[in-house]
Amino acid sequence: MRIGIDMMGGDYAPQEAVKGVVQYLQSSSAIDVTLIGDEQQVKSLLTDAPPTVRFVHAPDVIGMQEHPTKALKEKTNSSIAIGFKLLATGEIDAFISAGNTGAMMVGTFYSIKSIEGVLRPTISTIIPKLDGSFSLLLDVGLNADCKAENLLQFAILGSLYAQHILKIDDPKVGLVNVGEEEGKGNLLAQAAYPLLKASEQINFLGNIEGRDILQGKADVMVCEGFTGNVILKMAESLYDVAVHRGLKDDEYFHRFHYENYGGTPILGVSKPVIIGHGISEAPAFKNMIILAQKMLESDLLGKMKSCFVA
Amino acid sequence: MRIGIDMMGGDYAPQEAVKGVVQYLQSSSAIDVTLIGDEQQVKSLLTDAPPTVRFVHAPDVIGMQEHPTKALKEKTNSSIAIGFKLLATGEIDAFISAGNTGAMMVGTFYSIKSIEGVLRPTISTIIPKLDGSFSLLLDVGLNADCKAENLLQFAILGSLYAQHILKIDDPKVGLVNVGEEEGKGNLLAQAAYPLLKASEQINFLGNIEGRDILQGKADVMVCEGFTGNVILKMAESLYDVAVHRGLKDDEYFHRFHYENYGGTPILGVSKPVIIGHGISEAPAFKNMIILAQKMLESDLLGKMKSCFVA
Numbered sequence: 001m002r003i004g005i006d007m008m009g010g011d012y013a014p015q016e017a018v019k020g021v022v023q024y025l026q027s028s029s030a031i032d033v034t035l036i037g038d039e040q041q042v043k044s045l046l047t048d049a050p051p052t053v054r055f056v057h058a059p060d061v062i063g064m065q066e067h068p069t070k071a072l073k074e075k076t077n078s079s080i081a082i083g084f085k086l087l088a089t090g091e092i093d094a095f096i097s098a099g100n101t102g103a104m105m106v107g108t109f110y111s112i113k114s115i116e117g118v119l120r121p122t123i124s125t126i127i128p129k130l131d132g133s134f135s136l137l138l139d140v141g142l143n144a145d146c147k148a149e150n151l152l153q154f155a156i157l158g159s160l161y162a163q164h165i166l167k168i169d170d171p172k173v174g175l176v177n178v179g180e181e182e183g184k185g186n187l188l189a190q191a192a193y194p195l196l197k198a199s200e201q202i203n204f205l206g207n208i209e210g211r212d213i214l215q216g217k218a219d220v221m222v223c224e225g226f227t228g229n230v231i232l233k234m235a236e237s238l239y240d241v242a243v244h245r246g247l248k249d250d251e252y253f254h255r256f257h258y259e260n261y262g263g264t265p266i267l268g269v270s271k272p273v274i275i276g277h278g279i280s281e282a283p284a285f286k287n288m289i290i291l292a293q294k295m296l297e298s299d300l301l302g303k304m305k306s307c308f309v310a
Numbered sequence: 311m312r313i314g315i316d317m318m319g320g321d322y323a324p325q326e327a328v329k330g331v332v333q334y335l336q337s338s339s340a341i342d343v344t345l346i347g348d349e350q351q352v353k354s355l356l357t358d359a360p361p362t363v364r365f366v367h368a369p370d371v372i373g374m375q376e377h378p379t380k381a382l383k384e385k386t387n388s389s390i391a392i393g394f395k396l397l398a399t400g401e402i403d404a405f406i407s408a409g410n411t412g413a414m415m416v417g418t419f420y421s422i423k424s425i426e427g428v429l430r431p432t433i434s435t436i437i438p439k440l441d442g443s444f445s446l447l448l449d450v451g452l453n454a455d456c457k458a459e460n461l462l463q464f465a466i467l468g469s470l471y472a473q474h475i476l477k478i479d480d481p482k483v484g485l486v487n488v489g490e491e492e493g494k495g496n497l498l499a500q501a502a503y504p505l506l507k508a509s510e511q512i513n514f515l516g517n518i519e520g521r522d523i524l525q526g527k528a529d530v531m532v533c534e535g536f537t538g539n540v541i542l543k544m545a546e547s548l549y550d551v552a553v554h555r556g557l558k559d560d561e562y563f564h565r566f567h568y569e570n571y572g573g574t575p576i577l578g579v580s581k582p583v584i585i586g587h588g589i590s591e592a593p594a595f596k597n598m599i600i601l602a603q604k605m606l607e608s609d610l611l612g613k614m615k616s617c618f619v620a
Contacts, residue, residue: 130554141488144496178451178539186454186536210543214551226496227537229488233520234544241524244440245562252555 002054003292004092007037008061008079009099010280014038017098018045020285025050027286031293034092036079058082061099064278068102072110080104084111087271094292096263098276098284105142108266108273115301117308120150121268122225123275124158125232126166128255129216136162136171137213137221138267141229148191151175151222155202156307157267158220164298165291166219174208174218176227181207188224196222201307262287270301312364313602314402317347318371318389319409320590324348327408328355330595335360337596341603344402346389368392371409374588378412382420390414394421397581404602406573408586408595415452418576418583425611427618430460431578432535433585434468435542436476438565439526446472446481447523447531448577451539458501461485461532465512466617467577468530474608475601476529484518484528486537492516498534506532511617572597580611 005021007014014037021033032052035042039057046053060078062071072081080099084107086092097104114121124138138154139146155173162171175196177185182193184207196204208218213231223231235256242253262284263276272295274288295301315331317324324347331343342362345352349367356363370388372381382391390409394417396402407414424431434448448464449456465483472481485506487495492503494517506514518528523541533541545566552563572594573586582605584598605611 130551144488144499176540178454178536186534189454189536210540210545211547211550213540213544214547223540224496226488226499227540230486230520230523230533230537230541231544234523234541235520237521237524238548240521241440241562245560247557247560250555250557252551 001093001296002032002034002091003289003296004034004036004083004086004095005285005289006079006083006095006097006099007035007042008058009097010276011064011278012281013098014042014045016281017285018042019282020289022046023282023286024289025053028290028293031296033289034086036083036086056082056086062103064100066100066103068100068106071100072103072106080107084108087273088112093296094272094274096274096276096285096288096292098263098278098280101275101278104273104275105266108269112269112271112273114269115305115308118153118157118268120146120153121266122154122157123264123266124161125264127213127216127221127235128252130214130252131216133216134166135216135219135221136166137223137228137231139223139225139228140232140264141225142266143225144229145226146188146224148188148195151188151192151224152195152199153268155196155199155204155220155222157304158222159202160300160303160307161265161267162219164300164303165294168219170203171219172205173202173220173222174205174212176213176221176223176231177207177209179207180209192222262291265291265295268304270305272296272301311403311606312342312344312401313599313606314344314346314393314396314405315595315599316389316393316405316407316409317345317352318368319407320586321374321588322591323408324352324355326591327595328352329592330599332356333592333596334599335363338600338603341606343599344396346393346396366392366396372413374410376410376413378410378416381410382413382416390417394418397583398422403606404582404584406584406586406595406598406602408573408588408590411585414583414585415576418579422579422581422583424579425615425618428463428467428578430456430463431576432464432467433574433576434471435574437523437526437531437545438562440524440562441526443526444476445526445529445531446476447533447538447541449533449535449538450542450574451535452576453535454539455536456498456534458498458505461498461502461534462505462509463578465506465509465514465530465532467614468532469512470610470613470617471575471577472529474610474613475604478529480513481529482515483512483530483532484515484522486523486531486533486541487517487519490517490519502532572601575601575605578614580615582606582611
């Protein structure tokens with residue numbers, strides 16, 4: 001199996017991407033990597049690459065501010081466009097980029113299919129729990145408006161991710177809501193509750209409130225992508241708050257630093273695609289490669305596919 | 311002018327309510343108070359009340375778990391029902407309770423009118439900024455589903471509150487959203503943005519993201535009550551997180567302790583009604599009385615009414 005990495009994506013590319021690859025190769029050689037980008041630039045930074053490392057030349061870059069659809073269409077020699085071509089043809093088995101998020105989304109939906117039965121793919125984030133473990137929050141921005149059926153599917157996808165990647169047995173699913181009791185919430189939450197309750201594919205805990213998010217009451221927290229995105233960015237800002245308060249080294253707050261989780265996989269599509277933060281540095285790249293490796297080795301996608309077979 | 315206080319509302323009533331009233335009376339005698347509750351109980355705890363303090367006997371209490379509409383209808387001698395009667399007839403000019411929140415909402419809507427032109431009254435919360443000042447977030451749970459017009463009205467009501475109660479000149483309004491650019495967001499945020507932008511009654515900053523909430527980028531943050539409630543409770547939980555991390559005395563995190571802001575006024579109704587946390591102790595009661603005093607002395611309601619005149 002092979003993981004493809006966009007070496008030109010992100011604010012500190014290709015230097016930090018190269019450093020991240022080197023860190024990964026030093027810690028593991030379980031999975032081979034294909035480095036996609038300006039071959040000369042990348043090779044000059046990675047002088048003693050092992051023979052298993054493949055290079056694929058991509059002379060163009062899609063900038064962070066470019067229009068995703070337009071850029072992907074016009075820049076067929078960009079690292080993102082070539083990455084998706086390799087993924088679609090099976091030359092790589094997973095694709096990672098810290099580049100233009102929109103282009104990664106569009107590329108995913110045009111190049112590889114959704115898992116059959118999945119209405120809307122989703123993106124998630126890790127939220128550190130006070131006890132040292134992690135919970136998963138989804139959707140965090142791909143689907144700003146949702147139907148109840150979408151939330152049920154996010155719960156199923158998130159449960160599988162929590163089980164096989166975060167190694168949580170029988171993960172507890174919570175519906176993000178404004179009160180504990182059934183019947184609380186906006187129209188969407190009211191409609192989603194009975195679907196989640198009736199599902200035999202998840203371990204539904206009931207509603208969780210804003211105060212339960214950091215406390216880690218649930219292992220998988222489900223909501224539409226508007227609320228989820230606000231929660232994600234508010235949680236991420238806790239690291240900055242801690243730095244501002246002189247608590248940079250506090251173990252708990254440090255875990256909100258984006259580098260620790262590396263990137264966000266798109267869940268519900270048929271192959272692993274991981275999107276990194278634009279400001280990704282080496283540890284983030286390394287952690288994204290490790291995450292892709294876990295997704296491949298655990299056959300997470302195969303498990304997701306079998307869950308959505310009619 | 312007179313402020314009515316429900317002495318029987320909240321988990322620690324009437325003891326903490328009495329203590330809060332005593333603390334208020336020691337610090338100020340600007341506004342008279344009417345204490346509503348079991349007269350014998352309250353008087354036995356408040357032995358040397360000044361002659362300006364009025365007592366109104368209310369032998370019944372609406373419990374925290376009772377059904378709001380049913381309880382208000384049946385318990386006409388409860389402190390909340392009597393409080394609203396006094397407010398409606400003008401015997402008190404503001405009403406405060408830490409009792410059953412639902413009953414306070416229902417009581418408000420049945421006893422006193424919305425300000426003419428206000429489609430939906432709203433509730434707000436104070437969010438501490440890193441620089442030591444405060445911003446206002448609304449709606450935080452009264453309106454889980456909203457239309458764009460509601461968000462515009464929340465922005466106007468919140469701006470007046472920020473100006474006259476928080477003493478912020480020309481408060482900057484931010485629309486809580488998933489991205490900075492115009493056009494981002496769910497259907498509601500997309501529809502609300504141009505209304506906020508076009509309004510001459512507010513100083514619209516544009517979109518703000520989750521990361522801007524604690525950083526305090528805007529003075530008034532507007533969203534529907536679902537997202538707002540999740541933000542509010544997540545922010546409140548920062549105090550508990552800080553306690554858990556041994557940072558109880560950190561000046562910033564301590565400001566998330568609910569006691570510091572006391573209670574939440576219902577904005578958009580024709581008289582001041584303030585709802586306290588069920589776990590309110592003496593300082594929270596004192597601060598709610600001070601807030602009611604500020605609302606009356608600044609004629610906030612008069613200013614709101616003149617803003618919504620067609």
